[in-house]
Amino acid sequence: MAVQKLPIAKAINESLRKAMETDPKVLIMGEDVGKLGGVFRVTDGLFKDFGEDRVIDTPLAESGIVGTAIGLALRGYRPVVEIQFDGFVFPAYDQIVTQLAKMHARALGKIKLPVVVRIPYGGGIGAVEHHSESPETLFAHVAGLKVVSPSNASDAYWMMQQAIQCDDPVIFFEPKRRYWDKGELDTEAIPGPLHAARTVRDGSDLTLVAYGPMVKVCLEAAAAAQEEGKSIEVVDLRSMSPIDFDAIQASVERTRRLVVVHEAPVFYGAGAEIAARITERCFYHLEAPVLRVGGYHAPYPPARLEEEYLPGLDRVLDAVDRSLAY
Amino acid sequence: MAVQKLPIAKAINESLRKAMETDPKVLIMGEDVGKLGGVFRVTDGLFKDFGEDRVIDTPLAESGIVGTAIGLALRGYRPVVEIQFDGFVFPAYDQIVTQLAKMHARALGKIKLPVVVRIPYGGGIGAVEHHSESPETLFAHVAGLKVVSPSNASDAYWMMQQAIQCDDPVIFFEPKRRYWDKGELDTEAIPGPLHAARTVRDGSDLTLVAYGPMVKVCLEAAAAAQEEGKSIEVVDLRSMSPIDFDAIQASVERTRRLVVVHEAPVFYGAGAEIAARITERCFYHLEAPVLRVGGYHAPYPPARLEEEYLPGLDRVLDAVDRSLAY
Amino acid sequence: MTVESTAARKPRRSSKRTAAAGAKKAAAEPELVQLLTPEGERVEHPDYDVDLSAEELRGLYRDMVLTRRFDAEATALQRQGELGLWASLLGQEAAQIGSGRALRDDDYVFPTYREHGVAWCRGVDPTNLLGMFRGVNHGGWDPNTNNFHLYTIVIGSQTLHATGYAMGVAKDGADSAVVAYFGDGASSQGDVAEAFTFSAVYNAPVVFFCQNNQWAISEPTEKQMRVPLYQRAQGFGFPGVRVDGNDVLACLAVTKSALERARRGEGPTLVEAFTYRMGAHTTSDDPTKYRADEEREAWEAKDPILRLRAYLENAGHADAAFFEELETESETLGKRVREAVRAMPDPEPMAIFDHIYADGHALVDEERAQFAAYQASFSDGEGN
Amino acid sequence: MTVESTAARKPRRSSKRTAAAGAKKAAAEPELVQLLTPEGERVEHPDYDVDLSAEELRGLYRDMVLTRRFDAEATALQRQGELGLWASLLGQEAAQIGSGRALRDDDYVFPTYREHGVAWCRGVDPTNLLGMFRGVNHGGWDPNTNNFHLYTIVIGSQTLHATGYAMGVAKDGADSAVVAYFGDGASSQGDVAEAFTFSAVYNAPVVFFCQNNQWAISEPTEKQMRVPLYQRAQGFGFPGVRVDGNDVLACLAVTKSALERARRGEGPTLVEAFTYRMGAHTTSDDPTKYRADEEREAWEAKDPILRLRAYLENAGHADAAFFEELETESETLGKRVREAVRAMPDPEPMAIFDHIYADGHALVDEERAQFAAYQASFSDGEGN
């Protein structure tokens, strides 16, 4: 049966399995991705079925993981690399930014690096330091990378399929606190483009743009606002590089108000880019400045403070109200 | 004599010398900073006068340089680290973002890390790949770091003094193509705050905000615009984290138009943050959307294309005209 | 300069004893320094020795028992929901107490996230270790009070901090030494190799102490290295030595010798303490997914505490009263930790904005103020 | 698994000859593999040998001479302003030609920015190397045409790419091998250590070829290491060997042996070619700031080309006509390179937007269009 209900983690697992079945060049690499199936079990069962030649437990060295993945891609493989947690991607940052992102251009197109870097990201799971960060800006700013994040099981499955098929490096941010959220997946559907935003709730008074873990919060906020008679549109961005500005513009031209929501710090975050560009595109349409809701300019706090730190329903609604008050 | 005319590179050199004379805990570390005096000669003569105990030629490992600088700071030293070129900072990125930026918070304030990371940055010197990048956004987004860039000799001297005295880690971006630009330095002046922007040209029709190497371009653009009867104010940002939004706001409330200029790619760049925040602060003052002029979403191109790639006079004036056309 | 490796030149006497103790792995580890067999028999080693009074020996035993007790309490507290996570040191008590007790007060320690036994030796109140695992802070002690740095979670990073600190010690002309702890898995990180390089080039007084507990979460050491880790030091120009990590006396002796070498200005040493992670990686981990029970069972026979107890008893260094008192002390410690953790308050929300910068930052001030106003809007009942 | 190091077990016969050749450093380098003395005398080595015809020997000589000629031309072109920068290989011809000629076509090479001689051996047109130094591109050749990757400027990075590539070769069941070049300075980078670890763990068919030219810009090797680099391999579980990097025969023999080892599935080898950077780091560098002329002069006596010439002449493997013809060929090459560089067009401005992504990116399309419109606004004479 093509339609099933399953959690995001399992949808990614199914997608990886499908890709490995379809293309023998697809490899899984990372720390504990083998027998253990990853600390979030996203690669569960793949080691058993595809063996250690294709599901590779690596030494504990993120630069080495991405660096050797580049080499494998040069040899014709399509590695899907797992970084265990957001905060551990930085030892690999040089290889990602300087090599993975730039090699295609450096070679005048003669080299392609179809490498997917999977990063479980974001907070909300009560973890210790380095396990709750949202570093997507640090990748989206860099030319040569594509940066995406699914918010639901169906997207998780299809976006992973598309990311693996893409001939460019894709940084695939997985909303870890939503791993267990179930959603419907039709494995025979025809997916939309990888980098298109999607309107997940229609509305006429204000547009909320979010991605990954915050889409759910925004949908809840929109539902709550509805009860107060406010009609909020919610756009799931899905891709942070490129950004589907056309979709946001179209929405904002109707609603005339925009609030961007993400977990990552607001300062120099994705909300800034969206605010700047949409303000330029919709200058005469906007009734209020684009408002941003996100993390503070602070290290991600200890778990007992994350409820306060993470943008929740109330903070989103507060911004909605502030926008509507203009 | 306290007032002299000297190039930026020499002003930094004098500032380092002064700091080393004043405080025996100040150390210089980096690749080729010793006998050679650095590839840009910014540390020229310091090895001779302070010896290898205080001017340390390090192994060629940027993570090691920053990581050991952290250790030295923990022991009470104040290391000033040189990264040879912008594109080589990324091997140190993990130590900077995960350790240097966060250790003060992690220790609830019980640890201070007065480390200055000097990075000659930006293009315009006809160099090969990795020698012309502007990665400041990738640091400014990160809480725990301060990020500054001088545009002239006096600021170079005084901001370096202040950066070394600061108890926080400071990423000090040096506009390498301006190293040889001369300016006046009064070593007995009383400098303003490290993180305050400065209006370097008054005007009434539009505000240009820039920092580092682009301040000069903006001043030239303002002069050219003057001939066409346009009065352009130029604000030298000086600090990318924190940003002196009050100063920009004050200017924009008068001029009602803002163009932000930097070499770094526009996409997710500092211009986005400034545009978003100033639009929020000055929503009813702005006659035009904040426009941005900067690098493209592309790897820094080969030297023979950098003239086209770098935002020059014409591109700034083009944006000025577009803004004034609203 | 010549290559030195104390380990490589050792006769194999002590290793035979290890082999005799029935450990299958021992044959592959001929250079393991051992002073106390798994049966508690005191053996000689040509290069290493300790000369301890009965009181000192009991002290080591007490340290190990209390550390294990504390560790068990923390695991229990995690199960009860008082902690979000716990990384148990079960099985690694000898490596930590042995090395920890080799230190002088003025030495400085850079731990990973599992060095609860070393923290104990440094005098850090164990309850202070629990804050980060409870989620109330990222590190609850002042590193300079006990010369014990905060736990470092990102593996390998702290080896560079230790090296830099040691470079500073040398600059100061002090004869203190520095110890960087890390795991077998962490040894693969580039940072660790860079720490080896810097410490060798600057001849820094640092001891790299690797607890090779043979697992990095689910990955066995074969995924990190092809030859025993201690041999890596030689290629960087300093000695490496492998010690029986379940033998507290050997760990003490080997660490002391390495520290003295550092104090004499002879530079770094790599100590590989060959031990075993008896428990899960952390309370979040499920080792049944990836390793066989038999392996763990084989290592039970080498328990570091039982072996010292056997020695103490056989040699008449401790009587029943000692063990009984220690039992009571253990329970008291457990109770104290339990109560302290339960009493540990959640941080104030405003703490999000504390200590981000030492010298202030305008945006932090602005966000703090906004947050305060926002919070107040609820307590005023005016939240919108 | 046991530790292997072919180098460590060598008798010191050949090294005595090196010492006899008057090199002060040789005493500290007892394990240097040499087959041809600086005077051009052919010597034996117990483990390494080459059996080359006179034609093949002349071929190696020709390779070195033409490479040096090309290199000199490039330096001249930089002085004339045709290139922005040049990194000369002067003095390292033997290391590069020896190792380069050990390769099979199906082997893959990952160079630094200085491997012009290796590029020559791979059949890359030398003028193609100049594009990046002229500033018209970042790498002007198709890596897959000659199995020669683009130059990597960020030091050490390519050792991981080579290791990954080699892992792929092994997965494919091919018996090709991979060579990663890097410098003495680069050896300090964490990436290189990680490449050692990965290649050891996966037994990847890769040869790490370090040209220790004793300088990293202004830093001598003492700033990178405390013992000779080749010894580092042993601690990672694979052999390391130091070869006279100015002896093309020894470089060929040692590299071939390492490649064969890789093909046999025995994993990586580290080759340290002990040589000297005769020129500046690059044309931007001024070595008088940091090193003494005498050092350079001492190394002139070990010139790799002169020594092979002496051997060819003494052994009667080449006559005057050969050297004359080669002189002519050199001049022709120089002329061709000169002309080709001068004819090299600047890229079109629109090339800024080419090849950023293989599968496109909306923002790049948008910026490309804006840029085109902006450019057009000038050519229309309507620029505002």
Ligand SMILES: Cc1ncc(C[n+]2csc(CCOP(=O)(O)OP(=O)(O)O)c2C)c(N)n1
């Ligand atoms: C850079 C980095 N990558 C990944 C992790 C996730 N992680 C935490 S502990 C661990 C295993 C470490 O193993 P080892 O070094 O042997 O220490 P042990 O836990 O066995 O004491 C991993 C992969 C991390 N903390 N840091």
Ligand SMILES: Cc1ncc(C[n+]2csc(CCOP(=O)(O)OP(=O)(O)O)c2C)c(N)n1
């Ligand atoms: C990561 C990085 N840091 C710094 C540099 C600047 N740099 C270019 S070459 C070089 C020296 C390299 O020395 P070595 O590895 O010995 O190679 P050699 O130039 O001697 O051939 C340095 C420091 C760089 N390219 N990459």
Ligand SMILES: [Mg+2]
């Ligand atoms: Mg371990």
Ligand SMILES: [Mg+2]
């Ligand atoms: Mg070199």
